[in-house]
Amino acid sequence: MIYLDNAATTRVTEEVFEQIKPYFCEQYANPSAIYSFAGKAMSAVDEARKSAAELIGAESNEIYFTAGGSESDNWAIKAAAELYKDKGKHIITSTIEHHAVLHTCQYLEKQGYEVTYVNVDENGVIRLDELEKAIRPDTVLITVMAANNEIGTIQPISEIGRLAKKNGILFHTDAVQAYGHIPIDVNEMNIDMLSASGHKLNAPKGVGIMYIRKGVRIGSFIHGGAQERSRRAGTLNTAGIVGFGAAAKIAKEKLEENAKKEIALRDYLIKRVMDEIPYTRLNGDAVKRLPNNAHFCFKFIEGESLLILLDQNGICASSGSACTSGSLDPSHVLLAIGLAHEIAHGSLRLTLSTENTKEEIDFTVDKLKEIVARLRSMSPLYEDFVKQQS
Amino acid sequence: MYSEKVMDHFNNPRNVGEIENPSGVGTVGNAKCGDIMRMYLDIDENGIIKEAKFKTFGCGAAVATSSMATELVKGKTIQEALQVTNKAVMEALDGLPPVKVHCSLLAEEAIHAALWDYAEKNNIKIEGLQKPVNDIEEKIEEEY
Numbered sequence: 001m002i003y004l005d006n007a008a009t010t011r012v013t014e015e016v017f018e019q020i021k022p023y024f025c026e027q028y029a030n031p032s033a034i035y036s037f038a039g040k041a042m043s044a045v046d047e048a049r050k051s052a053a054e055l056i057g058a059e060s061n062e063i064y065f066t067a068g069g070s071e072s073d074n075w076a077i078k079a080a081a082e083l084y085k086d087k088g089k090h091i092i093t094s095t096i097e098h099h100a101v102l103h104t105c106q107y108l109e110k111q112g113y114e115v116t117y118v119n120v121d122e123n124g125v126i127r128l129d130e131l132e133k134a135i136r137p138d139t140v141l142i143t144v145m146a147a148n149n150e151i152g153t154i155q156p157i158s159e160i161g162r163l164a165k166k167n168g169i170l171f172h173t174d175a176v177q178a179y180g181h182i183p184i185d186v187n188e189m190n191i192d193m194l195s196a197s198g199h200k201l202n203a204p205k206g207v208g209i210m211y212i213r214k215g216v217r218i219g220s221f222i223h224g225g226a227q228e229r230s231r232r233a234g235t236l237n238t239a240g241i242v243g244f245g246a247a248a249k250i251a252k253e254k255l256e257e258n259a260k261k262e263i264a265l266r267d268y269l270i271k272r273v274m275d276e277i278p279y280t281r282l283n284g285d286a287v288k289r290l291p292n293n294a295h296f297c298f299k300f301i302e303g304e305s306l307l308i309l310l311d312q313n314g315i316c317a318s319s320g321s322a323c324t325s326g327s328l329d330p331s332h333v334l335l336a337i338g339l340a341h342e343i344a345h346g347s348l349r350l351t352l353s354t355e356n357t358k359e360e361i362d363f364t365v366d367k368l369k370e371i372v373a374r375l376r377s378m379s380p381l382y383e384d385f386v387k388q389q390s
Numbered sequence: 391m392y393s394e395k396v397m398d399h400f401n402n403p404r405n406v407g408e409i410e411n412p413s414g415v416g417t418v419g420n421a422k423c424g425d426i427m428r429m430y431l432d433i434d435e436n437g438i439i440k441e442a443k444f445k446t447f448g449c450g451a452a453v454a455t456s457s458m459a460t461e462l463v464k465g466k467t468i469q470e471a472l473q474v475t476n477k478a479v480m481e482a483l484d485g486l487p488p489v490k491v492h493c494s495l496l497a498e499e500a501i502h503a504a505l506w507d508y509a510e511k512n513n514i515k516i517e518g519l520q521k522p523v524n525d526i527e528e529k530i531e532e533e534y
Contacts, residue, residue, distance in 0.1 A: 300447065302425075302449055305449055341423075341424075345421070377406075378403065378445055379445060379447040380426050380445040381447045
């Protein structure tokens with residue numbers, strides 16, 4: 001099997017798993033308990049919090065463990081809206097956010113909030129001039145992702161942070177794809193709140209963080225206990241949190257090395273695909289993109305067929321295709337960057353890890369060439385295109 | 391998610407291709423929704439479908455329903471071919487996931503569109519055949 005869907009989730013590495021193991025059968029105490037048996041669990045949680053904070057230049061007591069990126073996004077946006085409802089009810093976001101942000105914003109619209117969805121350019125970079133123009137006296141929150149989960153485009157987070165700060169507006173970023181993959185510093189970038197998820201970073205599923213800058217007084221989202229300084233109730237997920245911390249620590253140490261390795265492989269993959277498969281479009285910015293992301297549209301074919309045939313060759317990949325999500329519309333991200341529907345339907349996302357090899361990439365491209373050619377030979381759109389050419 | 395029959399018809403689609411100077415050809419679907427089927431029929435002087443071919447842009451189910459539809463109409467009379475409904479295509483494939491039922495409707499529509507073209511070319515009326523909904527954008531922007 002060749003696993004090229006690391007934006008969907010990653011493998012828990014042995015190094016991380018070894019550190020998690022003791023917290024199931026041996027160190028199972030509830031970390032919040034008073035007896036000494038709980039001490040080891042609590043200090044492991046503290047250690048993890050420190051690692052999670054250091055990766056983004058934050059303080060330990062600004063990190064709150066959650067159940068994942070979606071929870072953190074919901075918390076940040078709903079609680080910020082609630083906190084500032086007397087000041088204003090206007091929120092700014094982008095058209096290419098993850099649904100955890102978009103659907104939360106749509107929920108708030110039903111509650112009487114106004115949301116401006118700022119457009120992106122053809123590479124998926126947010127239009128800063130539009131964002132600046134969207135700011136109003138009643139704007140209380142700007143939420144823009146650090147990097148896009150589909151096409152991998154990295155957003156100008158520092159510039160957005162500066163704009164937010166200048167105008168006294170809270171800035172939240174969904175950094176689920178970026179955290180531990182590209183450098184982030186919450187102080188340099190003026191980030192007030194940040195969401196991240198463990199399983200995109202070789203930690204287990206079901207654990208995430210929310211960074212909340214000291215002094216940002218948003219309320220709780222999950223009520224029912226004094227955990228996380230009374231801001232997020234629920235028994236601490238010790239094993240998950242330890243895994244998160246371990247993965248964050250490794251990511252901080254190896255960030256540059258990993259990125260370099262992934263970028264080399266990514267660019268090799270992109271070059272081969274673009275050189276060898278005609279009528280193909282690379283989506284997302286060529287340079288401002290996540291180290292592990294390659295995203296293409298193959299004209300005249302449809303993404304689900306492509307995924308099934310890749311799967312039959314042992315290759316795990318994903319697509320923004322309608323069919324996989326059960327809706328008929330292609331990805332909102334691909335439409336936002338201006339692609340026609342029929343082209344957006346033929347999309348393929350390949351997301352690497354440092355464990356992938358050049359041999360795997362070569363095998364994948366070789367198979368991809370055959371599969372795209374086969375699907376085109378069956379496509380009435382390609383037939384029409386060829387007839388028009390002749 | 392797909393039955394074995396669907397996977398078989400997706401992996402080894404029957405009757406892929408074109409027919410030169412077909413008796414009837416019909417294209418249905420919409421690139422916007424991600425499915426386009428084109429069906430070619432060769433019909434002899436006795437009104438028997440001698441040959442059926444297809445080309446499809448679409449998901450696994452779209453390919454499989456097109457393939458099955460061509461198999462079901464081959465050797466049939468025009469009236470028999472009209473009885474090949476989306477339900478018949480689905481049953482022959484041992485069912486489809488609910489979100490893919492529209493693919494079988496498209497297959498039925500493709501048969502009708504090809505028969506309609508045949509009727510128009512020969513200036514005849516086929517009993518029970520309605521003008522098919524032809525809802526596709528043939529144009530593809532040249533943006534590469």
